[in-house]
Amino acid sequence: MVLEVYFDGLCQPINPGGIACYAFVIKKDGKTIHSKYGLAEEPFSKDATNNVAEYTALIKALEWLDAAGHSSNRIEVKSDSQLVVNQINGQYRVRTKRLVPLHLKVLDLLKKFKEVEVLWVPREKNAEADRLTNVAYNKFLQDNPQYLDKFARK
Secondary structure (H helix, E strand, O other): OEEEEEEEEEEEOOOOOOEEEEEEEEEEOOEEEEEEEEEOOOOOOOOOOHHHHHHHHHHHHHHHHHHOOOOOOEEEEEEOOHHHHHHHOOOOOOOOOOHHHHHHHHHHHHOOOOEEEEEEOOHHHHHHHHHHHHHHHHHHHHHOOHHHHHHHOO
């Protein structure tokens, strides 16, 4: 059995330093078996970046897969983030200090799985995870309307 993991992150209205949100979707036979989204980092902090959000999404997805007993399944991890995919696959070095612990955590989590492949996909193939990052962002603004005033004054 192959499980597909799609993940995404965003940081809006500015990157870095905005509202960083993550999302992931796990599919089996083309059907979603689990998805989650949320805040990746303290809003408007120096650590709120799209790359932190991307890594957070992947970490949360791998943690869920492990906790749900899927470590022996074949896992295909897919993202439209060339940076994260290439860093995990060892083609790019991790140069940003904030990403180093997140990168190491992903590598550690990946060791728990029997067979994992991390693949880059075009943005349109990652639409569901992308949509959920926007849901997370909009939910945060809805739950914290004081931040809408902050944007209006800019």
